[in-house]
Amino acid sequence: MSRLPVIRNKRVLGTSSSSENGQDFAPAQKKTRKDPEPVKPYAASTIIGTRRPTVAVTKAPISRPVRQGAATVAAAPSRGLLKKSTASTAPRGGNIKATAAPTGTKAVTCGAAGTKRQAWDLKGKVTDMESKLHNYQTKVKSVNQENEDLKSTMVKSQTRVTDLEKSVAVQRSQISEYEEELQALSGVREELDKVSSEKTSLEKQLSNLEGKYKVMETLRDSQETELQTLKVMLSVQESTLSHLQLTLRDAEEEVRSLGDTVVQQKDELHAGEMERRRLHNAIQELKGNIRVFCRVRPLTGGGLSQHLQLPATDNKTITLAKTEESHTGKTADTQKNYNFNFDRVFGPQDSQKEVFEEISLLVQSALDGYNVCCFAYGQTGSGKTFTMEGAEYDEARGVIPRAVTQIFRAAEKLGAQGWEFTFTASFVEIYNETLRDLLYTGKASKRPELEIRKSINNEVTITSLTYEKVTNEDQVLGLIMLANRNRSTAQTAQNDRSSRSHSVFQLDIEGANVGRDVKCKSTLCLVDLAGSERLLKSQSQGERFKEMTAINGSLSNLGLVITALANKDIHVPYRNSKLTYLLQGCLGGNSKTLMFVNIAPELDSFGETLSSLRFASKVNDCVIGTASANRK
Numbered sequence: 001m002s003r004l005p006v007i008r009n010k011r012v013l014g015t016s017s018s019s020e021n022g023q024d025f026a027p028a029q030k031k032t033r034k035d036p037e038p039v040k041p042y043a044a045s046t047i048i049g050t051r052r053p054t055v056a057v058t059k060a061p062i063s064r065p066v067r068q069g070a071a072t073v074a075a076a077p078s079r080g081l082l083k084k085s086t087a088s089t090a091p092r093g094g095n096i097k098a099t100a101a102p103t104g105t106k107a108v109t110c111g112a113a114g115t116k117r118q119a120w121d122l123k124g125k126v127t128d129m130e131s132k133l134h135n136y137q138t139k140v141k142s143v144n145q146e147n148e149d150l151k152s153t154m155v156k157s158q159t160r161v162t163d164l165e166k167s168v169a170v171q172r173s174q175i176s177e178y179e180e181e182l183q184a185l186s187g188v189r190e191e192l193d194k195v196s197s198e199k200t201s202l203e204k205q206l207s208n209l210e211g212k213y214k215v216m217e218t219l220r221d222s223q224e225t226e227l228q229t230l231k232v233m234l235s236v237q238e239s240t241l242s243h244l245q246l247t248l249r250d251a252e253e254e255v256r257s258l259g260d261t262v263v264q265q266k267d268e269l270h271a272g273e274m275e276r277r278r279l280h281n282a283i284q285e286l287k288g289n290i291r292v293f294c295r296v297r298p299l300t301g302g303g304l305s306q307h308l309q310l311p312a313t314d315n316k317t318i319t320l321a322k323t324e325e326s327h328t329g330k331t332a333d334t335q336k337n338y339n340f341n342f343d344r345v346f347g348p349q350d351s352q353k354e355v356f357e358e359i360s361l362l363v364q365s366a367l368d369g370y371n372v373c374c375f376a377y378g379q380t381g382s383g384k385t386f387t388m389e390g391a392e393y394d395e396a397r398g399v400i401p402r403a404v405t406q407i408f409r410a411a412e413k414l415g416a417q418g419w420e421f422t423f424t425a426s427f428v429e430i431y432n433e434t435l436r437d438l439l440y441t442g443k444a445s446k447r448p449e450l451e452i453r454k455s456i457n458n459e460v461t462i463t464s465l466t467y468e469k470v471t472n473e474d475q476v477l478g479l480i481m482l483a484n485r486n487r488s489t490a491q492t493a494q495n496d497r498s499s500r501s502h503s504v505f506q507l508d509i510e511g512a513n514v515g516r517d518v519k520c521k522s523t524l525c526l527v528d529l530a531g532s533e534r535l536l537k538s539q540s541q542g543e544r545f546k547e548m549t550a551i552n553g554s555l556s557n558l559g560l561v562i563t564a565l566a567n568k569d570i571h572v573p574y575r576n577s578k579l580t581y582l583l584q585g586c587l588g589g590n591s592k593t594l595m596f597v598n599i600a601p602e603l604d605s606f607g608e609t610l611s612s613l614r615f616a617s618k619v620n621d622c623v624i625g626t627a628s629a630n631r632k
């Protein structure tokens with residue numbers, strides 16, 4: 001920070017000094033400069049010539065002239081004026097002039113007329129001397145006066161000097177203050193430096209920003225151009241929009257009329273769906289409400305079996321041929337053929353897919369509100385489980401997983417027509433006339449006993465059985481896997497238990513078309529029966545005998561029930577076995593039944609095969625009454 005006052009004060013000081021000196025010392029300096037030679041201070045020469053009466057008073061340079069315009073009598077001690085010796089100090093050959101004092105002091109002249117007195121004129125000389133003395137006295141007086149003045153001036157000057165010294169001291173203290181301030185200002189200077197460096201960086205930033213600003217301006221310009229283009233486009237779009245709005249109004253009108261058409265078509269569709277169901281059922285009835293499919297499994301070691309003949313052109317016949325040797329040996333061997341006709345006969349080469357295609361219509365009936373029961377009958381190892389469950393890879397999937405897939409897909413499609421379905425799955429095993437929950441996940445020790453109950457409206461349920469609500473195919477497949485795990489656990493405890501127990505998978509289906517106030521309810525029942533070995537062959541004893549008795553009992557009772565239904569007997573012995581009791585809802589008037597008779601192609605299974613085919617043939621001959629859908 002500029003503290004110019006310091007300089008100004010100095011200047012003031014100088015000015016003041018100059019002013020003082022201007023009054024008191026300047027002329028002397030000027031004179032000194034003019035003097036050809038410096039003259040010692042206080043060196044005053046007064047030449048009082050004997051010959052020349054004129055008294056020359058030289059102007060002696062003094063260090064401090066008393067006053068401008070004062071007599072140029074030197075301010076040296078007045079005594080000196082009288083000393084003759086001092087005359088010798090006067091400059092040699094100098095122009096010594098008698099300078100008349102401006103105050104009226106006259107130069108001493110010899111004689112009144114300035115003429116030289118005669119030697120004899122002593123009086124005159126005395127007079128001159130007196131006059132001179134008087135002059136000198138006057139001069140002394142004036143000098144004294146002047147001296148006094150000078151003294152007072154000196155006193156004043158000293159006072160002045162003191163004042164000035166004080167002032168100087170004050171100025172010095174001020175200077176030191178200013179110096180201190182200056183010192184303090186050095187910090188400020190650092191700050192100033194910092195600020196200035198900051199300023200420099202800010203300036204740089206500013207220039208950067210200016211650069212950016214320019215770029216932004218360019219960008220803005222281009223965007224403004226773009227905006228203009230967009231505005232033009234917008235106006236075009238607006239006109240298009242208004243045009244489209246008009247079109248939309250027209251379209252809405254059209255949609256409204258189409259909506260009416262859709263409602264009308266939905267009605268027609270629903271009527272069509274109901275008609276389809278009616279016709280579908282009519283076809284099923286024509287096919288018979290109980291159907292039997294025969295399936296021959298491939299030979300375990302490959303090749304063809306000689307005793308089983310399946311005509312290539314006919315899918316409904318199977319011939320079991322047996323060559324009987326002549327007992328006497330005298331006659332030729334005779335061949336005995338056993339022919340059986342079924343709704344369909346599948347050979348060893350027929351795939352799971354082909355088998356399922358034949359029963360998919362029945363599965364559709366389950367969704368339409370009809371009870372459907374499908375069971376596999378046959379000796380152990382004849383392919384019942386393979387037919388019903390299949391293997392894990394896709395192509396080998398059996399009836400149960402395929403039926404589940406079909407049902408969920410069909411339900412989804414019917415959803416578009418306003419149908420909503422709920423599905424409940426259960427899986428039960430019947431072993432030795434005892435029911436076992438295959439979906440049970442609790443502790444084995446707490447496994448509850450299951451009892452079949454029949455409600456007032458003839459609905460069969462099992463107490464404490466797991467009824468699992470399912471919403472998709474994967475859930476059902478998960479339950480089937482759980483059932484298989486449960487079965488294999490039991491099988492570890494008892495060898496081949498699965499062959500000696502019936503497993504019953506049930507899917508309860510409830511459908512409602514809320515908009516049309518239509519409801520339906522049905523059960524799809526898929527059963528893998530126990531092996532149908534005859535008691536004689538197995539020659540079982542003990543526990544095994546008990547198992548076989550139970551199996552044969554339930555299977556033969558199944559035959560009896562079907563026969564009773566076909567004969568329209570008043571009493572149908574459902575309760576004679578757990579199997580028929582459980583399947584009561586799915587067998588009989590209000591249901592569609594499909595039986596698979598599975599055949600093992602090995603020759604040593606001939607007897608069992610013949611027995612199975614005879615049983616199936618009996619069932620096939622039955623015509624169970626007309627089924628009616630469970631509609632409300």
Ligand SMILES: Nc1ncnc2c1ncn2[C@@H]1O[C@H](COP(=O)(O)OP(=O)(O)OP(=O)(O)O)[C@@H](O)[C@H]1O
Nearest residue numbers: 297298379380381382383384385386387498499531
């Ligand atoms: N159509 C077929 N094609 C190929 N393999 C089959 C076929 N049918 C059955 N099998 C195979 O034959 C074997 C016995 O079949 P499966 O276990 O299904 O008989 P099962 O009648 O269920 O026997 P069990 O009464 O002991 O349960 C299995 O290995 C199975 O994979």
